Amino acid sequence: MKKIAIIGSGNIGLSLAKGLVKADFAKAADITLTRRNIDHLQSFADAGFVVSNNNKDAVAKSNILILAVLPQQLNTVLDEIHPVVNPAKHLVISVISGVSCAAVREKLGADVEVIRVMPNTAIAIGQSMTCIASDNATVENITDVTKMFETVGSVVKINEDLMTSATALCACGIAFFLRAIRAASQGGVEIGFHADEALKMAVQTAKGAADLLLLHGTHPESEIDKVTSPKGCTIAGLNEMEHNGFSSSLIKGIKLSALQAGNLYTKAQ
Ligand SMILES: NC(=O)C1=CN([C@@H]2O[C@H](COP(=O)(O)OP(=O)(O)OC[C@H]3O[C@@H](n4cnc5c(N)ncnc54)[C@H](OP(=O)(O)O)[C@@H]3O)[C@@H](O)[C@H]2O)C=CC1
Ligand SMILES: O=C(O)[C@@H]1CCC=N1
Numbered sequence: 001m002k003k004i005a006i007i008g009s010g011n012i013g014l015s016l017a018k019g020l021v022k023a024d025f026a027k028a029a030d031i032t033l034t035r036r037n038i039d040h041l042q043s044f045a046d047a048g049f050v051v052s053n054n055n056k057d058a059v060a061k062s063n064i065l066i067l068a069v070l071p072q073q074l075n076t077v078l079d080e081i082h083p084v085v086n087p088a089k090h091l092v093i094s095v096i097s098g099v100s101c102a103a104v105r106e107k108l109g110a111d112v113e114v115i116r117v118m119p120n121t122a123i124a125i126g127q128s129m130t131c132i133a134s135d136n137a138t139v140e141n142i143t144d145v146t147k148m149f150e151t152v153g154s155v156v157k158i159n160e161d162l163m164t165s166a167t168a169l170c171a172c173g174i175a176f177f178l179r180a181i182r183a184a185s186q187g188g189v190e191i192g193f194h195a196d197e198a199l200k201m202a203v204q205t206a207k208g209a210a211d212l213l214l215l216h217g218t219h220p221e222s223e224i225d226k227v228t229s230p231k232g233c234t235i236a237g238l239n240e241m242e243h244n245g246f247s248s249s250l251i252k253g254i255k256l257s258a259l260q261a262g263n264l265y266t267k268a269q
Contacts, residue, residue, distance in 0.1 A: 002026055005062035007055050007077055008069030009033035009041060012095055015124035016066065017049060019152035023126055032058040059084045067094040067104070071264040074099060078107035087111035091141055095119060097167045098264035101135045101160060113137040115145050118166045119153070120174045128153030129173075131166035168257035176253060181206050 004026055006013040017033060020026045028048035033041055034055050041051040052058050059065055059081045069077050074096055085092070085108050092114045094104055101114040108114075115137045119130040130149040134142055142157070149155045158166060181202050188198030212223050228235040 002064060003030050003032075003062040004064045004066060005032045005034065005055075005058040006066045006068055007034050007058065007081070008067065008073065009035045009044070009051075010068065010070075012119065012121060012123075013066070013068035014044065015121045016068070016095070016119060016152070017044070019123040019126055019128070020148075022124075023151035025148060025151045032062060034058045055081050056084045059090070063089055063091065065090050065092045067092065067096055069096065071096055071098055074104075074265070075107065078104065082108055085109065085112060087113070091115070091137070091145070093117050093145060096265075097171070097261045098164060098266070101133075103265065105136070113141055115142065116160060116163055117145065117149060118163060118171055119149065120171045122174060123149075123152045126152050129170040130155045131158045131163065131170060132156070133158050133160040133163050135160055164261040165258045167261040168254045172254075172257045172261075176250065177206065 002025075004020070006017055009017065013033065013035075017028075017031050020031065021028050028044075029050065032050040032052055033044055034052050035041060036053055038045075038051050038053045041049070045051045050058075055077060065081075065085070067074065067077065087109060090112065092104060092108065092112055093116075094101070094114060095117050097118070099116075101116055104114045105112055113134070113136055115132060115134040117130060117132050119128040122128050123130070128149070130153055132142065132146060132149065132155055137145075146155050146157065156166075181199075184202040184205070185195065185199040188202060189195055193201065209223070212218065213220060216223070224238070228238065
């Protein structure tokens with residue numbers, strides 16, 4: 001029987017909890033959500049989740065332990081739960097950016113199996129791109145955790161040294177693509193649409209573009225070639241965007257996010 005404790009139920013912890021229940025991976029009653037201010041979890045309590053501000057108690061009652069606090073909040077939590085973490089009983093999953101499996105074990109004990117997982121907020125609707133890495137978990141536990149996260153999106157197993165890159169591309173990436181959609185809708189308003197219709201059109205167009213790549217398995221440029229008629233309006237707009245640094249700004253932003261993701265924990269010490 002899976003009993004899950006999510007320690008630090010904020011944006012990603014709650015997205016994960018919603019996704020796991022929506023996917024029928026777990027029942028709400030089998031997931032304990034913790035945070036210090038549990039008043040903010042009332043709607044989740046109403047939906048059947050167990051809510052608590054007692055991390056030790058939540059850990060003691062679970063076998064899958066998901067760490068989802070901010071990097072700068074982690075050490076306090078690890079010091080607190082250390083006495084009740086049992087390597088024979090608990091599998092530790094950390095979604096915390098910039099914190100290695102080894103750093104978690106330094107606080108919880110060398111025998112504890114730790115799997116690092118980097119999902120994104122689309123996990124709430126079963127559409128996460130989740131990257132997984134571990135330096136000491138058994139093949140069986142990695143397989144189980146892969147299956148768990150496959151119920152809420154796609155999973156890629158990577159080497160741990162690429163985890164901060166995965167954070168930038170996939171977890172931060174949600175915000176990057178959302179900002180691109182917002183910009184497109186703002187352009188739509190300038191050329192004549194009301195804001196609500198412009199947003200709806202931009203969202204569906206973005207979804208169509210992503211699905212073309214997913215369903216055709218093609219490269220973006222090959223799909224772009226089908227849109228850019230010779231002397232047409234698409235290539236005119238696209239080249240204007242490139243002259244203004246469209247691709248370059250995305251690449252630079254992703255590189256800076258990856259750098260920052262790698263420094264989150266050390267900066268917090
Ligand atoms: N947001 C995202 O898209 C993603 C985030 N991540 C990673 O997930 C982690 C959480 O990020 P995010 O959800 O955005 O942050 P939030 O600030 O939204 O969530 C952190 C939660 O931890 C709780 N918390 C803090 N201290 C404690 C404590 N001692 N015991 C129990 N709960 C505590 C906070 O609530 P309270 O103050 O009430 O205690 C808060 O709800 C980060 O490490 C981030 O790098 C990873 C992938 C994606
Ligand atoms: O912005 C952050 O630091 C976190 C990590 C990835 C997404 N949000």
